[in-house]
């Protein structure tokens with residue numbers, strides 16, 4: 001081994017994020033057009049979002065309210081007064097040739113979000129979060145279908161003017177796994193605030209900066225504190241076109257390995273922008289990165305300064321996922337894992353609390369966290385797809401709690417059939433004859449099974465434990481599978497010992 005060889009362990013990965021979140025408002029940020037992106041292309045447009053001469057923007061109050069909620073959730077400073085700027089660049093998806101955004105006076109400053117990675121708590125600094133408008137969208141058609149290989153490109157301005165919040169973190173991440181944990185937590189928070197629709201295509205778009213820094217250049221013993229000098233000395237790449245927390249982890253793991261390999265082979269890492277190609281699972285070089293000065297930011301003269309003082313105190317936010325996770329552990333005695341599953345969305349958490357309030361919290365946890373979420377996940381469904389039908393799930397848990405059907409039948413037959421065919425639980429129980437066999441009937445079947453199988457009884461009495469399973473099987477057959485095998489086992493033993 002030569003002295004120049006750098007080991008993987010000597011290199012520290014440093015990642016920072018810019019997360020673009022589409023705010024869930026009915027209308028666009030500076031005009032009254034609908035934000036519905038499932039409509040026909042270029043249907044939801046007007047002179048303002050098409051950037052026609054003389055059209056003036058009017059700020060959407062709902063977008064500001066969403067921004068204030070986000071600011072409160074990440075514990076940011078929300079200044080009394082904040083401003084909009086124009087970011088100038090030319091691209092076909094930007095009808096005005098500038099984007100209205102915020103520059104040096106963003107609506108949220110100095111926030112943070114706590115994440116948990118492999119049982120360790122970490123606080124990620126959020127340097128700023130600002131309001132801006134989304135550009136339109138481009139569709140590359142024909143040829144290879146890619147940005148550089150299509151025959152032609154169509155422009156759809158339905159998206160132009162959709163309110164966005166850009167959330168910028170400090171370079172606080174040391175691994176792609178931490179990024180994934182942060183994005184998952186952020187998505188949960190946004191979803192709890194009711195400002196974000198995760199199901200909407202493109203509602204979360206992530207740009208990530210990644211650089212690799214030799215550990216001996218870090219000025220502190222604590223690798224969470226890199227120091228400005230070491231950061232400035234390292235070349236970083238910006239990875240664009242990431243659209244999910246899973247995608248972020250994959251893209252950054254690829255980029256981390258690519259840069260480490262380059263450094264180990266003594267090659268320089270180019271400072272550049274790279275595009276995450278999800279289908280190929282690689283990042284590809286796009287173009288050299290623009291410098292901030294290229295955007296010629298200047299103040300948006302068509303919008304007055306935004307003052308949220310006074311009003312911002314009236315805006316309240318709900319209990320956030322982290323607080324709810326902790327409360328679930330204390331109040332319902334749940335494990336951290338179960339509490340995490342049950343607080344993954346606000347709808348799941350609300351439903352769990354409904355069920356836990358009526359029945360046993362442990363039974364409710366099994367039913368909501370394991371059975372229901374497991375079956376929904378398998379069908380690629382979310383709890384929101386059960387709108388108006390959660391009462392049926394509640395009723396199913398009641399049938400189990402009241403011992404009217406076995407837990408196995410309730411899960412494997414009734415729940416699955418409810419999700420697949422939409423029938424009500426009682427209907428399925430009647431149709432499939434799943435009502436638990438009455439105790440008398442089970443007792444009768446136990447006596448019969450013993451009378452009809454003297455050999456098995458002899459085997460049991462001479463110490464063959466396997467014989468009891470055979471007898472349980474006989475009783476289950478007689479009762480059409482609707483008895484509880486555990487109960488049958490006990491009844492058989494009681495009868496045989498008598």
Ligand SMILES: [Zn+2]
Nearest residue numbers: 031033046049
């Ligand atoms: Zn419009």
